[in-house]
Amino acid sequence: MQRGLLRQLFLVGALSASALGTAMGAAAADVVKIGVLAPLSGPSASDGADFVKGVELAVDEKNATGGVAGHTFEIISADVKDGSPDNVSSAAQRLINTEGVQVVLTGYASLSLFEVDLFADANMPYISSGPSGSFAGIVTKDAANYNCCWSLSPSYKGYETDVLPLVDGLIADGKFKPAAGKKLAMISSDNPYSKVISEGMKKSFSAAGWTVTVDEMVPFGPVNDWRAILAKVRQDPPDLVVNTDYQPSNSALFLKQFLEQPTQSLVFLQYAPSVPEFVDLTKEQSNGVLYNLIGGAIDSPGWPRGQEVLKKFQDKFKVAPGVYGSALYEEAEMYFAALEKVGDPKDHDAIGKALGETKMDAAPGPVEFDQATHLAVQDENHIPVTFYQIWDGKRFLIGPKKYATGDFKLPPWIKQ
Numbered sequence: 001m002q003r004g005l006l007r008q009l010f011l012v013g014a015l016s017a018s019a020l021g022t023a024m025g026a027a028a029a030d031v032v033k034i035g036v037l038a039p040l041s042g043p044s045a046s047d048g049a050d051f052v053k054g055v056e057l058a059v060d061e062k063n064a065t066g067g068v069a070g071h072t073f074e075i076i077s078a079d080v081k082d083g084s085p086d087n088v089s090s091a092a093q094r095l096i097n098t099e100g101v102q103v104v105l106t107g108y109a110s111l112s113l114f115e116v117d118l119f120a121d122a123n124m125p126y127i128s129s130g131p132s133g134s135f136a137g138i139v140t141k142d143a144a145n146y147n148c149c150w151s152l153s154p155s156y157k158g159y160e161t162d163v164l165p166l167v168d169g170l171i172a173d174g175k176f177k178p179a180a181g182k183k184l185a186m187i188s189s190d191n192p193y194s195k196v197i198s199e200g201m202k203k204s205f206s207a208a209g210w211t212v213t214v215d216e217m218v219p220f221g222p223v224n225d226w227r228a229i230l231a232k233v234r235q236d237p238p239d240l241v242v243n244t245d246y247q248p249s250n251s252a253l254f255l256k257q258f259l260e261q262p263t264q265s266l267v268f269l270q271y272a273p274s275v276p277e278f279v280d281l282t283k284e285q286s287n288g289v290l291y292n293l294i295g296g297a298i299d300s301p302g303w304p305r306g307q308e309v310l311k312k313f314q315d316k317f318k319v320a321p322g323v324y325g326s327a328l329y330e331e332a333e334m335y336f337a338a339l340e341k342v343g344d345p346k347d348h349d350a351i352g353k354a355l356g357e358t359k360m361d362a363a364p365g366p367v368e369f370d371q372a373t374h375l376a377v378q379d380e381n382h383i384p385v386t387f388y389q390i391w392d393g394k395r396f397l398i399g400p401k402k403y404a405t406g407d408f409k410l411p412p413w414i415k416q
Helices: 002-029 045-064 085-097 115-122 132-139 157-161 163-172 192-207 227-235 248-258 276-286 304-317 323-342 348-356
Strands: 031-038 072-079 101-106 126-128 149-154 183-190 211-219 240-243 266-269 290-294 359-362 365-368 385-391 394-399
Touching: 031 045, 031 085, 031 323, 045 072, 045 101, 045 304, 045 323, 072 085, 085 101, 085 115, 101 323, 101 348, 115 126, 115 132, 115 149, 126 323, 132 149, 132 192, 149 323, 149 348, 157 163, 157 192, 157 290, 163 192, 163 266, 163 290, 183 192, 183 227, 192 211, 192 240, 211 227, 227 248, 240 248, 248 266, 248 276, 304 323, 323 348, 323 359
Parallel strands: 031 072, 031 101, 101 126, 126 149, 183 211, 183 240, 240 266, 266 290
Antiparallel strands: 290 385, 359 365, 385 394
8 A cells, every 4th residue: 555655656756757847848948049249349348238238128027027928038149349240240140050049139230231131041030220321221122031130220311411400500599609600520430330421411511501621531440549630620620520430439539639629619429429438438528519319219208218218227237328228128129029929939030020010119219110121210200310418427318309308508618
């Protein structure tokens, strides 16, 4: 009797262990790996860290509530380092070849976006927030072939055209008086992102009657001294100085050396001031600097979603995100919504289609995709061009007016 009871207990235990093993195997199979392509080392490492944190925030939230459609998530990151073709290709292939990776998210990898073709060939869902002109240039060749790939970054055309109406509006409102007769000094970096924006801005300002007095381009990479270029700027002092070098350390050094002998000019720096590192490097010297963003979180009571995501990030990591912390969070949310709709993470065709049908309120504005370019739509009813001015380490949104959290003030180096 006792021996029979022990045998029954043994069999029950064995069956339970077998069931537990099966359940554990099923649970392991239900883990979806999310690839993050990021510059984790090199000059843009601060951006890369933001990429990973944004996805981590979204993944932790979803895993804490049981996941999506029966799946939980794990992050696999790959370092593109300096963004060179070899490093980007190697990192992209690593994610494509990693078992269980079902989607890849990034802020940017290469500035030419050539890796979009790698993901299309692998039929791997891919969401970018990088240079949208390059993205659209690839996709529009055959949009149906790129069903996998979508850009949360809308068209960057506003970077080329919208600084002019901002500055002309400040002049018309009497907030800035151009002493030089509408002159522009343009400095850029030899990379696709910076060059396209600087060329577009020059055309925009020239067509409006502005004179370009300085037109300089530095090799892409670290810049150790801007003084030779700034000497040219001071020879014919302009009303507006623009530098489209997006790397925070380069941009911070430019501002510091400009302030050694400032001209009576507005200073507009492309992208770099949005990165927390920039203010850390410049501190009070950044007071009065202007910049704009397409796709950055809208930190305004007029757009609660932006403030909600920024607060989540700040609460979790105890630091404010740059542009890409919120962008990658929303990319992950887009993927979760697509997976909820499709159910099977391995059905990449259906996931790609569902991503393209996205309509959601995201941190940078209402998101909907242009089916011809696979870019998020950019206009005042979708993702707008937002303009900021820095004061006392804080970023005040000065346009569009419906989102504004502050008014433009003359920079401290301008005496009028």
